[in-house]
Amino acid sequence: MKVKMASGISLALSLVLFTGCSNDEPAKKESTSHNTEDHAKETQKNKDQSKTNEHNKNADQNKPSDDSKNSGGKVSQDPESKDGQEQKKNDPSEPTQDHKKPKPPAKNDDSVSVVAHPESIPVLVNKRSKLPEDYSPSDLVYPDVPFIFSEKIEKRMMRKEAATALENMFAAAKKDGINLTGVSAYRSHATQTALFNNYAKRDGYEKARTYSALPGTSEHETGLAIDVAGDGGKCPAQDCFGGTPEAKWLAKNAPDFGFIIRYPEGKENVTGYKYEPWHIRYVGTSVSKKIVAKHETLEEYFNAVPVTNGE
Numbered sequence: 386m387k388v389k390m391a392s393g394i395s396l397a398l399s400l401v402l403f404t405g406c407s408n409d410e411p412a413k414k415e416s417t418s419h420n421t422e423d424h425a426k427e428t429q430k431n432k433d434q435s436k437t438n439e440h441n442k443n444a445d446q447n448k449p450s451d452d453s454k455n456s457g458g459k460v461s462q463d464p465e466s467k468d469g470q471e472q473k474k475n476d477p478s479e480p481t482q483d484h485k486k487p488k489p490p491a492k493n494d495d496s497v498s499v500v501a502h503p504e505s506i507p508v509l510v511n512k513r514s515k516l517p518e519d520y521s522p523s524d525l526v527y528p529d530v531p532f533i534f535s536e537k538i539e540k541r542m543m544r545k546e547a548a549t550a551l552e553n554m555f556a557a558a559k560k561d562g563i564n565l566t567g568v569s570a571y572r573s574h575a576t577q578t579a580l581f582n583n584y585a586k587r588d589g590y591e592k593a594r595t596y597s598a599l600p601g602t603s604e605h606e607t608g609l610a611i612d613v614a615g616d617g618g619k620c621p622a623q624d625c626f627g628g629t630p631e632a633k634w635l636a637k638n639a640p641d642f643g644f645i646i647r648y649p650e651g652k653e654n655v656t657g658y659k660y661e662p663w664h665i666r667y668v669g670t671s672v673s674k675k676i677v678a679k680h681e682t683l684e685e686y687f688n689a690v691p692v693t694n695g696e
């Protein structure tokens with residue numbers, strides 16, 4: 386029994402270390418190797434602590450935001466997100482879950498970490514992982530591709546490496562008879578703040594959060610993301626872009642240029658966003674190819690805590 390428990394412990398630990406988050410479900414079902422008291426404890430713990438285990442992996446500075454605007458943002462991280470976790474690879478026959486470290490009181494799972502290396506090309510920015518307040522990319526340029534507008538303004542810019550990759554990708558698409566158009570790329574922190582506040586004013590804070598990012602949590606602030614449209618600006622950042630030849634071309638070819646469809650279909654409870662076939666994110670080819678080979682998201686690539694879509 387002791388041997389069994391010990392292997393259970395190491396299994397549980399490796400789960401905590403190597404999967405995106407804890408597999409809560411199997412623990413609830415599995416009880417044969419525990420007495421009822423332990424089991425009751427672990428069930429309670431599972432309820433209480435859910436999925437903050439992995440924050441440190443993605444943000445070395447795992448400090449809660451002291452920005453009151455953010456602390457109001459509830460990222461509901463309740464049982465639904467287990468769907469996301471259950472698809473995790475390892476499913477050892479005897480998972481024991483009563484050895485997880487006790488957590489500080491769960492902050493309703495709405496904790497937001499500040500990313501440690503905002504300038505990193507594959508940086509993970511999402512509703513739980515935000516850019517530092519004062520971050521702005523230092524190498525923004527105007528990619529030489531058509532946009533739906535002609536002005537040289539902020540939202541036309543991208544970081545140098547992403548801009549070059551975008552130019553190459555648009556050129557390759559064109560050779561295949563696919564005419565892509567830029568809609569919106571970089572967005573400064575100030576712009577995102579103004580944008581979000583407008584949405585919140587119009588639709589209310591909670592509703593706005595379901596489709597717009599809180600300041601600091603938008604990928605557009607990295608200068609590595611861009612929304613695109615079809616020929617002549619067709620379906621700019623709209624659902625109708627899905628299923629178009631342009632969207633299909635992107636899904637198939639973007640990873641060759643270091644881009645991923647950042648919010649894929651069926652991963653809403655991992656990315657925190659509904660399917661956005663038009664929002665592509667530069668992560669570099671080594672990462673994009675790994676992600677697409679495994680049908681993963683950036684969250685899964687980093688073993689990050691999933692983000693539910695807040696609805």
Ligand SMILES: [Zn+2]
Nearest residue numbers: 610611612664
């Ligand atoms: Zn976007």
